[in-house]
Every structure is written in C-alpha cells, then in structure tokens.
Amino acid sequence: MKKTVLTGIKPTGRIHLGNYIGAIKPALELAQIENPVYFVADYHGLTKVQDAEQMKELSYGIAATWLALGLDPSKSIFYRQSDVPEIFELSWILACFSSKGLMNRAHAYKAIVDQNREAGREQDDGVNMGLFTYPILMASDILLFQSDLVPVGKDQIQHVEIARDLAETFNRQFGETFKLPEYVVEEESAVLPGLDGRKMSKSYNNTIPIFEEPDKLRKLINRIKTDSTEPDEAKDPDESIVFALYREFASEDEINAMRERYETGIGWGEAKRELFDVMNDVLEEPRRKYKYYIENLDEIDRILAEGAGKARAKVRPLLTDVKRKIGIYV
Template sequence: MKKQVLTGIKPTGRVHLGNYIGAIKPALELAQNEMYQPAYFVADYHGLTKIHDKEEMSQLSRGIAATWLALGLDPEKAIFYRQSDVPEIFELSWILACFTPKGLMNRAHAYKSIVEENAHTGRESDTGVNMGVFTYPILMSADILLFQTDLVPVGKDQIQHVEIARDIAENFNHTYGDTFTLPQHVIEKETAVLPGLDGRKMSKSYNNTIPLFEEPKKLQKLINKIKTDSTPPEAPKNPDDSIIFTLYKEFAAEDQINEMRSRFTSGISWGQAKKELFDVMNARLEEPRQKYNELMETPEKLNEILQAGAEKARQKARPFLEEVKIKIGLQ
C-alpha cells in the first residue's frame, strides 16, 4: 500500500520562497518516491477567509495551480485538484465539526493571535474574525482526512493544524471505530521558519516575501534588500546563521553549496554573496518561470487539468465519505 501524501496552498497572495521551501519542494520530492501517492490542491475556499474580490480570487487561484505545474508536478501521476471542485470535502467538514470541541478551535493559533492583538489594541475580542477564520482548522482537517492522508508536508506554523486533524479523527474513531487514518506532519527542519527580507518570518502579512517567479531585475533588487549584519567583507561568516546561505542551498548543486560554505568561512562580502544567490536562483527558476507565465496566459488549459484532477479526487473521496455516513447512521 502506498502512503498518501497531501498538501495544498491557499490563494491569499503570490507564491513566495517560504511556500516553495516549506511545502512545495518537500511535497514534490516525496512524490518522486514510488512508496507514496501524492495529492496536491489549490485551497481556494481557505482563501475565502481573506479574499473577497472575485477577480483577485480567480487570479490568485490560477497562480497556485500554475506554480505547482511549472515546478514539475505531473497531473498524470498525482491527484491535482481545486478544493472547491470537490464537494465531498465540505460535506465531511460539517460532519467533523460535530465532533470538534469549541475549545479546540479557541486554541488554534490563527484565531488566538487575532484575539490577542484585539486585546492589545483595546478592541472587542472577535473583531475581524469571520466564522471561516474560526473554523478553518476543521475544513483543513476535512481536506486531510477525506483522502486517508498519511503524510502532510507543511511549514512549522501549520503543524498545529495537522495535530488538530489527528485530534478530530481520534474523537470520531473513538465513537465509531477505526475509520480515519491519523496523519503525520512532515517539515523541512533546517528551514522550518524561513526568514524574510527584514529578518522576521517570511510572510505575506509582513510584506517581506520574495515572490517565487519574480522577474530577474526585481528578483535581484529584492535579494539585495535582505537584511545582513555589519561584518566586514573579509571577515569569516557563519553560513548556518545566514538567510543568504539558507536560500542558496535550496537552489544550488552540491558542489556549489560546498564551495559557498568554504567562501563564507574564509570571508566573502555580503554583496558578493547576494550576487551568487541571485545567479543560482535565477538559473534554477528560469525555465519554471517561463512555463508559469505560459500557463497563466492559458486559463482554459489550467481549468481542464484541474477539472480532470477533481474527478480523480472525487473517485477516491466518494466511496470513503459513504463509509463515514453509514457509520454515523445517515445511509
């Protein structure tokens, strides 16, 4: 039996290096192993918690789909779909909601951070919280559990959501017997929290990201903005403490990485290190960037691929959802 791997990205902004290194790259690498059955999706209904503009939602959703394909996802070898095209997810989400204690949602990081910020600024505790934000972890649990997922590649900030899915699954299994697979998270430990341009966690909310498919001139300007210390050019530098080296490792070949590590320890200027980073990133992303732009210009092709993937997803989801409904007495 192949292990099911599943991951999705919500369309709340352009895909950036944090998305790529934290989720997309490890997910695609897992898919190369014949032990795994991969599933990837565009989490458009998750994006609805923030995006309420029709054109923006459509454009960002296409961008997520085009990114997966441009980076090498083969829709013939994986289940690749748009979340909103698989209604079984949302039916299961309601069922799971009925097995989810409200207290568990109260402890979800995203909701807690909003409540704490509101308290800090003297506003009502739930200001800015829609029910989509509050129940977000339940929908994510449905995404995961519907496909009997074994492994979920995520960034460090998403580990709690996988743990919540396990908690909900265990609640259901305790009542109705062994039904849901208990998922495990998979993270890239070395890049669990990727720093952004200003040294804080790379995040759209901080406006400190580097878009994955930025045009070369803009990419170089962004790389030049990466915050560094005042170490003199000739002074040795610790590569393991440098965001520049961390990013370099994700795009360079093994021999290049070893050489750059040596140059850090013997002394390299930050300006030169940033130039070297741009060179390897731009070379690695040139072909995927071109394919991404081509896909964005042919939305009908993207839609055709996603519709075919949704049918594959539903073929897998429908029988299992029926099994769940039988167990709870609805069939």
C-alpha cells in the same frame, strides 16, 4: 506500500520563496516516492479574499505555480478544493464532533484574539466563522483522502494535530475509519527568513515572489539584511539569510564550497551575486512555464477538472462509510 501525501496552498497572495521551500518543494520531492495529492485551497482563501476577480486570479496563480514547478497531473491527483463537494460535507460532520474549546485553542484564532485585546477591541473583532472553523475544513481535506503525510511549515503543525484529534474522536465512537496523519517539516528550512530576517511572510512585506523577473529579483536580493563584517572577515553561514536562501537552490558541492568561502571571507555583495545566479538559473524554466499556463487558463481548467474527477472517485467510498456509521442513510 506507498503513502498518500497531501498538500494544499491558499490563494491569498503571490507565491513566494517561503511557500516554495516550506510546502511546495518538500511535497514535490515526496511525490517521487509516494502517492501525491495536491489542491488549490480556494475555500480556505475565502476567509481573507472576498473579491471575485482577485480570487479567480490568485487561484489560477496557485495552479500555474504547481504545474510550473514540476507537478505531473498524470501521476498525481490535482484539483481545486471547491470542485470536490465531499470535502465540505465531511467538514460539517467533523464540526459536529469538534468542541468549541479545541477551536478556541487554534493558533490563528488565538493570535487575532490577543491582538484585539492588546488594542482594546472586542476579542472577536474581525473574526468570521470561516476563520474560526478553518482547522475543521483543513481536517476534512486531510482525512477524506486518508492522508499519511502532510508537508507543512512549523506554524501549520497544529492543524495536522487537530486533524488527528478529530480522527481519533470519530474512530473511538464509530470504529476505525480515518487514518491518523503525520506532519512532515523540513527542519533546516522550517522557518525561511525574509528580506529583514524575520519569517518570510506577506504580512511583513519581506517576501521574494518565486517568479519575479530577473531585474526585480536582483534588486530584492540586494535588499537582504546583512551584518557589518568586512569582505575579508570570516562569516557564520548558519547565521546568514543569504546563505539560508542559497542552500535551497544550490547543489551539495556548491553549498559546501560556499560555506568554505563564508568561513574564509566573502563580501556580502559577492555573496548576493552568487545567490542571484543560482536562484535565477533554477527558476528560469519554471518562470517560463508559469507564463505559459497564465496565458492558457483553459489548459489549467482542463487539468483541474480531470483532477477533481479523480479526487471525487477516490473519496466517495470513505464518505459513504462515514455517513452510514453516523446513521445517515446512503
């Protein structure tokens, strides 16, 4: 029996290669053999983006990205999170079975607390309740669809574990109700390096936007940090940011050939040119599709509305079962 695979992306910035490699690409690959569920996580984005026009623009950008990269709405469930109210109803129910201590241990919250303490600020400075309870809403996203697999980056593993904890707590008290989800991490690309060698992240300003125009894409690739080895000196491909990005877009034969060139000597300028060529070739058609959808927002609205209808039809029976079990008459 096919498994349900769920993936959501927050509209908090332009989609970059880290988002693509860490979540979108593995989710689309799994969709070829499993039952895919995709969503635009706009209410998750509200913890950071609280400007109406920005939220609208970024949400459409996420939807257009999925569609441009190969999401097929006819073979999947694709919706906007805010269009499925059942998610938020379950989120409140799960919140009532979640300890504050569990939320205190969430990585995102702990990171802000640590930063505030180091800066001498009150520990919850800048923390809204949406951010604090973010893992509960994510658990609702996952559990309501009875998700089997959740493709995530390494920094998101804890959220899937929290969803499992909440599912187990509910199941122990009310009987088997929720499936226990498993996370899926592409180990080789679990932490994609950015231009400066650190994890690719908007907060580090070291990202490569996935639909960047060719001229700008070339300039960004030329900024990638490299070492001081001479062109004819052997280089370790497994320590190279350029090679790490190259292998995400090249074929197996191309990867093997490029590895050999690294080990026998290749100049960084040439390696970056090869990276640009393979990336630009792979992204040329998705870039064109992305522009089409951004220029035809009514098409996105139609697709998301149809997806929301399918999503609500799928999740209502489980939510009804949950409400009956907790004594809420439905």
